[in-house]
Amino acid sequence: MISALVAAIWLMMPAYVPNSAAAALGGGxxxxxxxxxxxxxxxxxDGKTWRxxxxxxxxxxxxxxxxIWxxxxxxxxxxxxxxxxxxxLFAAGALLGDMVKSFFKRRFGKERGEEWLIADQYDFVIGAFVLTAIFQWTWLAENLDLMVLIWILVLTPLLHRLANIIGYLAGVKDVPW
Ligand code: CTP
Ligand code: MG
Ligand code: K
Structure with missing residues (x-):
């Protein structure tokens, strides 16, 4: 149980970090x-920039x-x-998933930064898994068991919210979501 929780965080770290880093360092x-x-x-x-x-x-x-080290x-x-x-694959997939989400967000008439439940929270998880599944299917199947997946689904919205509140307080995000 606890080891699956640690495994979930360890596995997802390269997909979690890009979101916050993009918010802190993005622009242009x-x-x-x-x-x-x-x-x-x-x-x-304007919320999706090259930088x-x-x-x-x-x-x-x-x-x-x-x-890895x-x-x-x-x-x-x-x-x-x-x-x-x-x-x-995790890092690039996370931000590609985020961009695909923004594409559909705009098509549904939602403004930049407007909250879109579920999609905003899971876009980068789905993106990371899809890209990894395409190029490293065997590795993904070996490293993602059911308990780890359940923890990822539970933890992701919580960590996402926490990171966004911190980002908001730090002044790098306009809204705390
Ligand atoms: N960001 C960026 N480039 C990216 C992703 C994010 O510059 N590829 C920055 C932007 O400043 C963005 C912030 O990180 O406003 C927060 O990201 P996110 O919440 O994903 O974007 P939103 O502004 O909410 O835009 P959208 O409604 O399209 O999701
Ligand atoms: Mg947002
Ligand atoms: K996002």
């Missing part, structure tokens, strides 16, 4: 370059590399063992 040119979709609304909106994406992925990979240094063999590739 939007990924959609300000262009609009056929419905007249922005394709993604946020690049630095977010870099931060997620950075944290993942520290995890720690696993060998401290022989943490009971934890899910990330590789350089899976760390990258």
């Amino acid at each position: 040119t939007p990924v959609d370059f300000g262009r609009r979709w056929s419905d007249g609304r922005r394709i993604l909106g 946020g994406f690049a630095l977010g992925v870099a931060a997620g990979v950075g944290v993942g590399l520290v995890e 720690a696993q060998t240094a401290f022989n943490l063999s009971s934890l899910p063992e990330h590789t350089v590739l899976t760390v990258f």
Whole structure:
């Protein structure tokens, strides 16, 4: 039970970090370059920037590399063992999932930053899993058992909310969600 909780956090860290890093470090040119979709609304909106994406992925990979190092240094063999590739897939998948979500958010007429329950909380988990499933299916199947998945589903909205409240108080997010 507890070990599955620790495994869940360990596994997801490279996907959790990019969100906060993007909020703290993002800005500048939007990924959609300000262009609009056929419905007249922005394709993604000003909340998705190239700098946020690049630095977010870099931060997620950075944290993942520290995890990889720690696993060998401290022989943490009971934890899910990330590789350089899976760390990258988690980090990039997280922010790609976040962008796909924003695309649909705009199509449903929701403004940038407006809350969209479930989607806002799980976009990066789904993105990380989908990208990893495409390129590292066997690794994912070996490292994601049911208890770990349940913990991820329980913990993710809580950590997401906590991170956003901290981001709001720190002044890097306009809204605490
Ligand atoms: N951010 C960024 N680039 C990204 C993702 C996030 O620059 N690829 C930054 C933006 O400043 C964004 C903030 O992180 O406002 C918070 O991210 P998020 O909550 O995902 O974006 P929202 O502003 O809520 O936009 P949306 O409604 O499209 O989700
Ligand atoms: Mg948001
Ligand atoms: K998000």
